[in-house]
Amino acid sequence: MSQPGETSPSTTLHSDLDLLAQLHAQVLSESGHDAGEQLDALVEACRREDESAVQAIVDELDAEAAATLTRAVTVHLHLANLADERSRARALRRGEDDDIESGGVAPALQELIDSNRLQGLRIHPVLTAHPTEARRRAVTAALSRIAQQLDRFDDPQNGAPEHAVARRRMLEDIDILQRTSTLRRTQPEPRDEVKTVLTVFDQTLFRAVPRLYRRVEAALPGADPGRTGPQVPAFVRFGTWVGGDRDGNPFVTSTVTRATMATQAEQALRQLHEHVDRVARTLTMDTVTTPPSPELMQALAVDAVAYPEQFAEIMKNSPGEPHRQKLLVVGARVEATRREHAGFAYAGPEEMLAELRLVQDSLVAAGDARSARGELQHLIWMVETFGFHLAELEVRQHSAVHEGVLTELIGMLPDVADPGAAAQDPAFLDELATKGWPIAVLPQSERATEALDTIRVLSWLQQRWGVGCCGRYIVSFTRNEADLLAVRALARLAVGDRPLRLDVVPLFETGADLQNAPSILRAWAQRASTQSQWAQSGRAVEVMVGYSDSAKDVGPASATLTLDHAERELVAWAEQAEVELTLFHGRGGSLGRGGGPLHRAIMAQPSGSVDGRFKVTEQGEVIFARYGDAAIAQRHLERLTSAVLLADEPKRSKARDDAAARYADLARIVDQQSRGCYRALVEQPGFADLIALVSPLDEIGDLRLGSRPSRRAGVETGRSLDDLRAIPWVFSWAQTRVNLPGWYGLGSGLAAVGDIELLRRAYREWPLFASLIDVAEMSLAKSDRRLAERFLELGGRPDLSVQILTEYDLSLAHVLDVLGQQELLERKPHLSQAIGLRRPYIDALSHLQLKALRVLRLPADPLRNGPVDREAWRRTLLLTVNGAAAGLQNTG
Incomplete structure (x- = not known):
């Protein structure tokens, strides 16, 4: 990293990265240690793939120096993720998209030419508490503050004084980030997980969901958004397992489940009250320009009797404004529902919706369609989507x-x-x-x-x-x-x-x-x-x-x-x-x-x-990657919507069915051969011990990623593959850079087909096979054979190492052959760039992790000089795991 100089406002991913890297370098320099120089040297050696230079740097590190360097690399990866997320959000706000294949709701509806498909549509993401999010909330909060100041720095309306303030505050928060432990000191409780997951509703979803409905509305033939009648039903529902999933988690009890719903209801009603109040204060039209309907006047007369004190205050503050009066009554009743005031509270969201529609219908009857179908419609969509409970607790x-x-x-x-x-x-x-x-x-x-x-x-x-x-x-x-x-x-x-x-x-x-x-x-x-x-x-x-x-x-x-x-x-x-x-x-x-x-x-x-309905779990770091920014959340939901609309379109459906029948024999061969290859590996005596030796499997529980134990009840050793949970299994293989669960056995399956032209046709014509190959390509792209070989050496089982690496070579060769490529991700430049930006830093963490594992796993390591502090190295190992998870992003 070079020392920072004068920097103009950043407008691109690389300029954001350059600025953040400069500020990080300044923080490291001011801290008085040489982590910045070591970081530069190690990352550059990793970028050149200079193994001897890497080893020379790593071998000289004691546990404390390795931990400091690991912190620096991790902070850089967090800053890189931040820059990448901002770049994506910025592109989406400009109407650009890096995923042309996914299209959007407008092309989907134009292709279908049938708005009736919306009536039975249901998109249902379910947020879970599976422990895969390694990032602490303190780290997330610091990154959020840095993002705000980066926006301030980017704003062309701000001059040099504002840029200087933004720069100073970014330096402050990067300094805090560098000094903040990335490791949790205590195990999260279910209530902590509830608070963490529910932040996405406050921060993004209450904005993203109505925007999604507007995007769909605008895509309908002859649409006049905000004026014509709402043809778009509220087709999104959210679910949650947080506070309800007790499979293997003794800390989720009936008391926790009840408290979770109370927390969700509090948040939902608070949000609804804020939005009702905001909309109510805009509906200032009077009875002369916008006469109320008889039904609205009758409802207000009932309100005057039912809630005399509250209604008198509303009449005093909004004389002659019946539509505003009614919405203020609605707001007061929402607040009463939140505070559980009997007699004034709503019995349920349906009662609130009826009153909102009463106001909407009155505005339409008075000729004010814009007010009726504008922000008031957003409010109706919110109630339909989130109810009083925010997300269904499963x-x-x-x-x-x-x-x-x-x-x-x-x-x-x-x-x-x-x-x-x-x-x-x-x-x-x-x-x-x-x-x-x-x-x-x-x-x-x-x-x-x-x-x-x-x-x-x-x-x-x-x-x-x-x-x-x-x-x-x-x-x-x-x-x-x-x-x-x-x-x-x-x-x-x-x-x-x-x-x-x-x-x-x-x-x-x-x-x-x-x-x-x-x-x-x-x-x-x-x-x-x-x-x-x-x-x-x-x-x-x-x-x-x-x-x-x-x-x-x-x-x-x-x-x-x-x-x-x-x-x-x-x-x-x-x-x-x-x-x-x-x-x-x-x-x-x-x-x-x-x-x-x-x-x-x-x-x-x-x-x-699919048939117009799609329900899927969202978990760990994926929740915040997809829902942490309103623009990204909206685009993610739009992609889901377009895919669900098109999935069973007759021509596509027939083509998919025909392809599945045409390639049934190919599927049978790949299935049998890949399964046999996989089982031949995992059934080897000692295989479960191998992953524990070559990875931080046994230490993952100490990361305190979630309230749920990392092993199923009654399992003490974790050496049984049957009892090992899938999450730590996948997490551990990602850390070793082998990524075995994403591709192992595929090479043998493809080789058994023995016809590359047939495989290429299947990739072009059969979506399921194409998806299988694409996932394997991504998994292999995040692997690293050189590092994988070094991790596997720690297991002392050269026979298993050879078996794994041989299948890796076979899978890589056949995936590239099917794709007709020389390199992985040739046709996915945005993904290739994202991985490439992070790779030298993730490689640096892998080398640091390897050293920590050698100290902890190989007591008689000939490379060791003198006694070591095992606890210090164990902490360093956990720091490398946390950092690599931040860089790899989809580890669990």
Whole structure:
């Protein structure tokens, strides 16, 4: 880094990066140590791929110096991410886009020429608390302050004095960032995760969602946005698992779930009150220019009697302005709802919507369509989208927990010889769910009490905030119909005949469970309790498919093809059962957990599996990457919308189905060969130990990324692949620069086909195969063979190292061959640039991590000189993990 000089306002990604790098260099120089010079030397050596120079620098570092240097590299990566995000947001605001393939809602609607497709449209992102976000809130806050000052520095309206102030404040915050520990000292609690995730609603989503609807409205034929009637329904809904997902997390309790919804409702109502108040103060039209409708006048007369004190104050402040008066009444009632003032509060969002539409209709009748369809329409969309609960709180629990609880409770019933068998007897469980339990039983264990209390709190929350606030209950690792019937059997005991909307959602995760899913659902559909649930939901059924464990189970290529086959079977089942199926995609941010370009993934879905409805998990750093900026959030939602609109367009659907049939034999070969190759590796004795030795797997829990433990309950060593969670599995492979979960086995699968022209045609014609190759290309691009080889050496298993690297070479060669490229990402310049900007810094962190691992894993390392402070090196290792996660971005 050069010393900073006079810098003009930045306007591009590179000028932003140059400015931030200069300011960072100044901070390091002023700190009095030589981290800046070391950073320059190490990064330059990594850029030249000069291994001897890199080793000379790293070998001289003790734990303290390595930690300081790691902090400097990490801060630079955070600043690079900030510059990149600003560049993307700036381009979007100018109407530019770096993803031409994804199109937008305007081209999608022009192609469809059918606004009726909007009526059944539903986009449903679900924010989860899976522990993949390594960045502390303190770091996020500092970066946010730097971004604000960078905007100030960029503003052409500001002169030299303002630029100087912005520059000084950026230096201050970069200094704070450099001195702030990136490691959490305490484990986050679920309430901390709730606060963190909900910031995106305050900061971006309340702005981004109405803008999305406006963009769709503007794309409709003959549209006059803000004047003609709203033809666009509020088609986005948000869900959340934060505070509701108790699978493997003992810290999420019924008390936490209740408190979570209280926090969400507080935030939703506060936002709605602010927006109502703002809109109300603009509706200053009087009775002469804009006469109110008789219905509005009648409603105001009722308000005067129902809320005399509040209404008198409103009349005093807004005489002769009936539309404003009514909106001020609405605002006062929203505030009363937030403060839980009985008699003045709304019973639910539907009551508020009715009053807003009353004002809107009155304005239209008076000839003021612009006021009716302007900001007031934004407010209506907000209420329809967020309600009083912000996002639907979903509950998830492991099927084994339900089985254990039922075994305990059924054991208290008379005349049950084998409670364990009864807890897995579908007919018996269905009878408990429909006819009730023969006697009331009281749980004896804390686990059983908590299971029943969870369902009771769902019933209470629905009574308080409406049935839309919660009600979906996801059963992890669904193995059979009994796993689904168990929830309704427990619900009958928990709440009896009291009102409760409970939609049981099966989650099929492993390769075997995905294959068995249709038969499980067919059996489940025959049960009386299931038919009762479907009758309550209008025969709308949700089924969740998991990407993480299926990929860990059979490898990425086979998992992709297995999921595709399973989804086709599920669509056929839904048609036969005459239900409206919504597939819920449990995708992670990482490439080994279903990550990658979401637009292309949607377009590759089997015909009929989308049908205007798409639900997907968003988690970890992906939440803030996609929703941290309003422009980026709007564009992400627009991409989802366009893809969902087009996914089942008849011509595309037919072409996709024809291609799937045409390349069925190719798919079978790739599936069988890639699965066999993958299983041949992971079933090797000692393979689970290898990943623990060559990566920071065992230390990841100490990063305190989330409230959920990194290992499943009862697992002590973490050496069993079956018990290791998919998130730390993928996270660890990303740290080693191997990225094995994103590509392993694909090379063998492609090689077995033996016809490169056939593979190239499949890439051009079959969206699913193209998506598979593109994800592998991205994963390989974020890998590094030289560094991967050095990490693998730490495992002391040259046989496994050779096996992995041989498959890497095969996968790389065949992916490039299919793409017809010499280098990875040749046709994706924006992605290539993003990775290239960060690579030397991530490589530097990898070299530092390698040294820390050598100290901790190899006690007899010949390169070691004298005694070492293991705890200091352990902390350095954690710092490198945190920094690499910031640079790689989609690690979990």
